[in-house]
Amino acid sequence: MHRHLLPALLLASFLALISASSFAAKTPYSTNVQPEWLKEVLPQAETFSEKEMGEAPVYRGYRTNPDTGEQEQVGFVFTNRDYPPMRVGYAAVIDVLVGMDMDGVVTNMKVMDYNESYMYSRGDFVDNSIFYSQFRNKPITDGFRVYRDVDGLSAATATSTAIARSVGETARKVARFYMGFGEGSEAEQNSNENARMLLEEMSWDDMLAQGMITELESLSAEGETLTMAFTYIGRRALGEFFIGEEAYNNVESDASFRAGGGELLLIMPRGPGAGRGFRQFPMSMEQDGIVRRVAGNRYSNAGDAVEGAIVGHANYGVVVAMHPDFDVTRPFTIIYHPPGANKTDASVDYTLGGLGLSLARNELILSEEELLAQQLENASFLTRLRLDPPWGATPWSDVVLLLGILGLVMAAFFTKNSKIRWVALAATLLYLGFYKNGFLSVSHITSVIKLGPTAITNNLTTFIIIVFTVITTLLWGRIFCSSLCPFGALQDFISHFRPKKWRIKVPQKVHDNAIYIKYAILALIVVTAAVNPALSIFQYFEPFGTLFFFSPSVVLWGILLAILAGCFLVERFYCRYVCPLGAALGVVSLVSPLRIKRVEQCTMCKVCEHACPTGAIRGEKIDFKECVRCDICDTKLITLAGTCRHSIDEIKRRKHHISRLPLVDLEADTPATVTS
Incomplete structure (x- = not known):
């Protein structure tokens, strides 16, 4: 009964910490238009009508003509929700309020509500004054295309595209209905717009x-x-x-x-x-x-x-x-x-x-998207992948840098060279972590549950990391956790530079029970995503989003600091007991055929067991789902450190005559002795 008490208490503490906010974690916005928002998107209006319903719902904005003293209409305010279909961002549809004057110029826009997974770590990342300013006084004849006439939000291409296209498409629909924008059928109007672009x-x-x-x-x-x-x-x-x-x-x-x-x-x-x-x-x-x-x-x-x-x-x-x-x-x-x-x-x-x-010839001029759709209609898979990759334009500079880091990771793994591994860890932490925010998260698993495979194919660099992680985990185990996880790299740097006297060895029984906490967390996150896709709780268990996105949430920073404190005291504390993504990769690694070699000396040696940062080794046995392929025990075998340097006959002879063997402590300059 007492065996599972500690894991239960730790998990209960986490749930208690987040209960006040996690299960009520909804976007702090509203799809109900507030009166002050009308003025915000159509600033030249002094008064507004009630919302006109019907085929084209709008609010009309008015002001007093200074010359005649009479009320005159200056524009319209409308939402994209009233003009389906709505554009989908990274995780869900985005509600936008748009103002437009009588000349067909967008005066301003406001994102009313969105539920992108990144917001739980980054806060309201759409509330960006530079991004918003691009939609002020923007003619509806513009393309409203990200990376053409609209600069997207950093690391949020899908969100930016959904917002930009929603504003342009909805404004044109309103202009056609009320202002006679374009001539002829909708197809002809689209043709004229495409021709102009x-x-x-x-x-x-x-x-x-x-x-x-x-x-x-x-x-x-x-x-x-x-x-x-x-x-x-x-x-x-x-x-x-x-x-x-x-x-x-x-x-x-x-x-x-x-x-x-x-x-x-x-x-x-x-x-x-x-x-x-x-x-x-x-x-x-x-x-x-x-x-x-x-x-x-x-x-x-x-x-x-x-x-x-x-x-x-x-x-x-x-x-x-x-x-x-x-x-x-x-x-x-x-x-x-x-x-x-x-x-x-x-x-x-x-x-x-x-x-x-x-x-x-009065031919309809198709947009690039329509032309592409025609080309792809009967195209092969490879042709569709070449012409219309799901990630859009290929960011070659990012891809080359990422491939370089992956090359360092694999070079370190195959050569067991610690210098190469430290270079790979530094690149992972600084480039993938702080600069590109390009790390994997359990949110990618929940996004696939909610949206299907498109959730991971709309970003090429993320897709490459996912493919690399899946393949290497299936073959060798958790190489990603060793050298490609920015938070794992941070933990290794903490362990390397913190005073050794601060290190705490977790009692074996406590450790053996606590490692299953992360599997319970994984199950909780996955079940929640499956049962209630609108609810996201992964951010309370993945502190790297808080760190690398600089989350504004006090609760998330409190969780991060608590976990970092644990990492200062216990090597790879987060990997051992909390990480849900590590738990998922641990399950996958159970089928990995290319595991760490063991020798006969391992039955009597404790060197690798004491040195393992995740506590995955017990004598000659390795709990492979907990192993992060850090290379320490592999390196000991290659360099014949500790007991590995002695023949098995010599070990048996010594064991018969003495009860203690001279072994080498991995973190000490002088030999240490441990009980065999």
């Missing part, structure tokens, strides 16, 4: 290479060099991109009034012969052998090159409304007739290509 990514040289732009060299009437660039702008996305919204509206209206409409061709003159102001360049168009002179009523002034892609590539813009019989999707020739006698015509063939051709 693709155009913004193109350079002038890109458009020349694609055939969207062609150029003609000639001379002016005065004999000066004249370069004219031509491009099709018969679709709004193209026109606004090249000359700006206002200029495009003007030329579209003018062409409709003067020429009755028609496809629009933009002329972009530059060079000394172009002059500084609008002029009608005498020209003809030829297609299928038919030549048509461009009449004067078909020219429109696009204004000076002060806005759009034309800036820096032309002095001004001239737009030609083409004859209705011309098909811009097929090749045609542009012929320029220089004014003056004896001037030779100049011509250039124009075959519209690239994005311009797709728009001219």
Whole structure:
């Protein structure tokens, strides 16, 4: 009955410590919109309406017009929850409140509620003023894409992506419903947005290479060099991109009034012969052998090159409304007739290509995500992995550094070189622990229970560590615990530098019972995750999250300090008695075939038993689930330290004549004696 008393008391103490907060551990937020939040996301509003329900729920914001004294609407406030489907972050959906003015510009946003596992260690890590500021005065025509027009939160790509896409997608839905944002069907509206985003990514040289732009060299009437660039702008996305919204509206209206409409061709003159102001360049168009002179009523002034892609590539813009019989999707020739006698015509063939051709054909422009989805529809597994890896863009610098650390870990393991191992431990603690926060946690197990395999494949470096840990544990045991766990490395540094007189040897009976506490903790965490996925308690048993993320929780810091105190007194205290991840790896290591070798001398020797930092050795037997593959006993066999240096016959002879054998204490400079 007394055998299990200590483990029960220790576990009960932990549960008592966290009971006030762990089982009520919910996010300190609300999905109920608070009145002050409305003003926070739409600051120019003075008053707000009640929430309008229906197909597109919103709050309307108003202010008093200083000129008329009347109330006028200045924008909308809305939540992404009212516009499903909601984006999922690392662990769950994220509730966002968004403000938008009447011009389709996001004024601000606020994360109302989220339940990411990292918050238990890092606190409210989304509450980042720099991250929030990126969403102030952001047009809904932007991409809202992390690592493009939005900088993500550190070590939280999935969370950042969910927030950014939620803001952009929800704002566009509201703008379509109330403000007529875009034209046509939702697919057509998405196509226009995709076209604008693709155009913004193109350079002038890109458009020349694609055939969207062609150029003609000639001379002016005065004999000066004249370069004219031509491009099709018969679709709004193209026109606004090249000359700006206002200029495009003007030329579209003018062409409709003067020429009755028609496809629009933009002329972009530059060079000394172009002059500084609008002029009608005498020209003809030829297609299928038919030549048509461009009449004067078909020219429109696009204004000076002060806005759009034309800036820096032309002095001004001239737009030609083409004859209705011309098909811009097929090749045609542009012929320029220089004014003056004896001037030779100049011509250039124009075959519209690239994005311009797709728009001219009224093809839907797909986003990168939609194009990728088409490519992946019938692709092989390897092709899908190459084109759309679950972790997104490959962080090559992080991968190379991580592989270097893994190489150090395995080099130390195979060579049993203590210097290499200390280098690996330092890299693990400083880089993976404090810098990258790239350590494994039992939370990865609970996340898989809640979300499936995607919980561990959305971060490549974490996935590599997991694969490495699983393979090495299955083959050799808990190599991860030895040299790749930042908190394990910290414990080894503590043991190495703390005064030896502080070390306490745990009574064998107490130790034998206490090692099972971590298995009980593991079971508690896993069962809780399975029964109630919304509840997370792992942070109360994994202090490294508190340390490396600098948690704001006083309770978590208290637990961390208590565990560190134990580590100062007992080697690998946390690994021995508390670590749930170590417990899980210990269970896996039971099937490991490549275990530590034992020799006949081990039946009479106590050197390795006394030196084992986790107390896993008893005489010649090793409790392999408790072994962290620290190399101490392997090294003793290689160097023939202690009793290992004597033959078994010599040991038997000495044992027969004397009761004490001279052995070498691993942590002493002089031989010590222990009872065989």
